[in-house]
Amino acid sequence: MALAIEAEGIFKTFRSGWWKKREKQALKGIDLQIEEKEIFGILGPNGAGKTTLLSILCTLLLPDRGNVHILGMDSLYDGHQIRKRVNIVSGNANFLWSLTVKENLHYYGMLYGLTGKERGKKVEMLIDIFNLKEHQNIPFDELSTGMKQRLSLAKSVINDPEVLFLDEPTAGLDPDVSIRIRREILSIHKERGITILLTTHNMKEAEYLCGRIAFLREGEILAMGSAEALKRMVRIGDQIKIEFKGTIPEDELVRADGVINFTISDHLCEIIVDEGEKRLGMLVAMIAQSGAQIKKVTLRQVDLEDVFVEFAKGTDSDMGLSV
Amino acid sequence: MSSSNLQKALTQIWAFLFKNWIIAKRNVFAIFEILFWPVVGFFSVGLLTSFLELDSNKTGFILVGIISMSVIQVCQIDVAYVLLYDLWSKSLKHTFIAPVQSFQLILGSWLIGVVRSFFVFLLLSIFSSLAFGLDFLRPGIGPLVLFLLGLFLTAASVGMSVCILVLLFGYMADVAAWSFSGLISLICGIYYPVFILPFPFPQIAQAIPLTYFLAYFRSFYGFNEGFKNVLAWGFGLAGVYIVVEAFLFKAVLQRARRTGVLIKLSE
Numbered sequence: 194m195a196l197a198i199e200a201e202g203i204f205k206t207f208r209s210g211w212w213k214k215r216e217k218q219a220l221k222g223i224d225l226q227i228e229e230k231e232i233f234g235i236l237g238p239n240g241a242g243k244t245t246l247l248s249i250l251c252t253l254l255l256p257d258r259g260n261v262h263i264l265g266m267d268s269l270y271d272g273h274q275i276r277k278r279v280n281i282v283s284g285n286a287n288f289l290w291s292l293t294v295k296e297n298l299h300y301y302g303m304l305y306g307l308t309g310k311e312r313g314k315k316v317e318m319l320i321d322i323f324n325l326k327e328h329q330n331i332p333f334d335e336l337s338t339g340m341k342q343r344l345s346l347a348k349s350v351i352n353d354p355e356v357l358f359l360d361e362p363t364a365g366l367d368p369d370v371s372i373r374i375r376r377e378i379l380s381i382h383k384e385r386g387i388t389i390l391l392t393t394h395n396m397k398e399a400e401y402l403c404g405r406i407a408f409l410r411e412g413e414i415l416a417m418g419s420a421e422a423l424k425r426m427v428r429i430g431d432q433i434k435i436e437f438k439g440t441i442p443e444d445e446l447v448r449a450d451g452v453i454n455f456t457i458s459d460h461l462c463e464i465i466v467d468e469g470e471k472r473l474g475m476l477v478a479m480i481a482q483s484g485a486q487i488k489k490v491t492l493r494q495v496d497l498e499d500v501f502v503e504f505a506k507g508t509d510s511d512m513g514l515s516v
Numbered sequence: 517m518s519s520s521n522l523q524k525a526l527t528q529i530w531a532f533l534f535k536n537w538i539i540a541k542r543n544v545f546a547i548f549e550i551l552f553w554p555v556v557g558f559f560s561v562g563l564l565t566s567f568l569e570l571d572s573n574k575t576g577f578i579l580v581g582i583i584s585m586s587v588i589q590v591c592q593i594d595v596a597y598v599l600l601y602d603l604w605s606k607s608l609k610h611t612f613i614a615p616v617q618s619f620q621l622i623l624g625s626w627l628i629g630v631v632r633s634f635f636v637f638l639l640l641s642i643f644s645s646l647a648f649g650l651d652f653l654r655p656g657i658g659p660l661v662l663f664l665l666g667l668f669l670t671a672a673s674v675g676m677s678v679c680i681l682v683l684l685f686g687y688m689a690d691v692a693a694w695s696f697s698g699l700i701s702l703i704c705g706i707y708y709p710v711f712i713l714p715f716p717f718p719q720i721a722q723a724i725p726l727t728y729f730l731a732y733f734r735s736f737y738g739f740n741e742g743f744k745n746v747l748a749w750g751f752g753l754a755g756v757y758i759v760v761e762a763f764l765f766k767a768v769l770q771r772a773r774r775t776g777v778l779i780k781l782s783e
Contacts, residue, residue, distance in 0.1 A: 207775075207776055208775075244779070245776075248776070248779050251613060252613070252773075253609055253612065253613055253773065253778055253779060254773055254774075254776055254778070254779060255770075255773045255774045273615050273617075274615075276613060276614060276615040277615040279613070280613065281609070281610070281613050283609070283782075285783075287605055287606040287607045287610075287782065288605065288607050288610065289535065289539065289601060289602070289605045289607055290604070290605045291538070291539050291542045291543065292535070292538055292539070296538055299534070300531055300534060300535055301610065301614065303527050303528060303530055303531030303534060304528060304531045304611065304614035304615075304616055305614055305615065306523075306524030306525070306527050306528055306615075307527065308523050308524065308527045312527075332542075333605075348610070352614075
């Protein structure tokens, strides 16, 4: 499949202060290849460089070094052409305050060159799809945060983009609104088959939406792959807890397939295995056969949140672990 | 350019006109901008000319100045607003992620500025005729059109300067939208001939197109400030400034994309 986004050796440093002496290296040589119609997530703690990377890919920011190709076009030279075919949604959506929902959609439709009836039809359609009918004549600054984000999503598809950039699209939203927004993102992807690049520090969101995820920390991609592959990559394993009476055969546990580590203390055995569901039956049978009486078994599978914590170790981020 | 591309380009220009118009329509402050302040300023100065018992030519000299100032102020602020509204709404990045050219942004906002400031001109010229007996049509339609065009171009140039400063300095620069035109009025001799200014201001005034447009229109009311080829100088300078500022605007926009100002101003 063709590549929608291709980035090679992206570096970005921000300079601040009166003499531009303060430097912050935001990106340190990012390489990225995203296929057409893929939903790709960039996950990382605050300050990891997610928004910087997304801004570079959508042509709002120029890299210091490196090449970016969007839909086969060089972002440095073909920025204007790229902008016709991409769009953006950002968390904390901000549009012109005193324009109503409908006027904002008309305004952005005009910016993309949609004329007269074509624009009118498109705006009506988007108002319907994103359930904005009741709010279409309300000024932007009077909308709820959820409604603002819906408008942001509606605006983002007004030019039928081939690539959509979502910068923390559910940041600051209530959980129920977040769930609705995620469903809408999935439905946009399903119906339009567009490539989506999403930044988030919400693990469940990344796992729910993205086919592949890149972990970004301090401007570098630490790992990239599917959620499952990333879980395997950190090798932290699933945890099986067994409460028992009697004796556990420790030497058999050491030799058992898939066991990474285990501890036994005061009638509680904690075993770390590569794949919990696969190993659970075998381990329970082994312990039962040794004569120990099993009282309670719990399985806790590793999730992306554990992977995130593992990858984010060493940063002073206030990682947003809530869903 | 194909007709559909032309239609798209015109629609993009219209977008900025639409934005400024809708926001101005909803904004009480906008009514003050086009009605209250120009009218208050006009009558304050007009009544002062009555009190000082100035002859009709001197009254004309001063009223031409105050009306010109109001026209430029209202027109240039619309050009500046095209970025300021986005700046205040923190929606700058949504405008610049769209495939719009900088000239479309300036042209669309300038057109609405021309409409609004022409309304101000009509209003004040009616008042000046009724209250102070100054006939703005005395020079004839042609000179009046040239004079107004000169004012509108000067306003475009001032508004573009504000936009450039906004992209360079962000929120710190929005004050320029109200102060630039005041500074120009001081130097270009809104209420007095520029030759009474101390050195080096008369020389600086000669580098500003408004000086020539004022001299041109006032010449029909019996004043000769000694400038030659005033229209050529006025339009020439205005044209040069607009072209230079168009390039500067593109350059600072590129700089804003490099430094991250567009993102910062949208947060």
